[in-house]
Ligand SMILES: Nc1ncnc2c1ncn2[C@@H]1O[C@H](COP(=O)(O)OP(=O)(O)O)[C@@H](O)[C@H]1O
Ligand SMILES: O=C(O)C1=C[C@@H](OP(=O)(O)O)[C@@H](O)[C@H](O)C1
């Protein structure tokens with residue numbers, strides 16, 4: 607499972623890792639979008655963040671019971687303590703760590719599709735970025751993704767998973 611702040615590459619890298627391991631990839635946001643037949647910004651504006659979080663918890667609880675899947679959650683999933691504990695108990699949690707400096711350079715790619723960032727100044731976003739680090743502090747493995755191509759990061763994750771399999775054999 608991949609966690610980390612919005613835009614660090616959880617969806618992109620999760621997808622690549624799943625392909626490399628011949629496993630199914632599940633993006634929780636995508637599952638929620640499919641259930642509502644709406645995009646994430648539409649869900650936030652139509653039914654609100656609270657309902658989104660409730661659904662997010664429900665979907666994660668179901669998906670976490672499935673074995674051998676590669677899962678990416680949204681950057682706010684670990685705001686819910688119960689979700690965080692469930693994920694840490696049932697999944698190998700990789701935290702994708704991107705510096706604020708690198709994140710800033712990527713903001714234009716994500717600003718329109720992340721309702722949580724809507725209307726925020728760079729200062730507000732920086733504050734949120736650092737506040738959120740606390741919820742990612744518990745994980746099983748930290749991956750530094752600064753100045754690395756998604757492909758390279760995915761290779762690194764796959765290597766570390768394979769190494770742990772060998773150690774457990
Ligand atoms: N390692 C990377 N280097 C450069 N751009 C990246 C990298 N990983 C992801 N991206 C880009 O950043 C944006 C956010 O990626 P995404 O996978 O949706 O992040 P998340 O799921 O963490 O919000 C996308 O436009 C994606 O193509
Ligand atoms: O951090 C957040 O609160 C959110 C992150 C998003 O996912 P990504 O982290 O994949 O952008 C998505 O779940 C929603 O817009 C809320």
Ligand SMILES: [Mg+2]
Pocket residue numbers: 616617618633635678679680
């Ligand atoms: Mg994502």
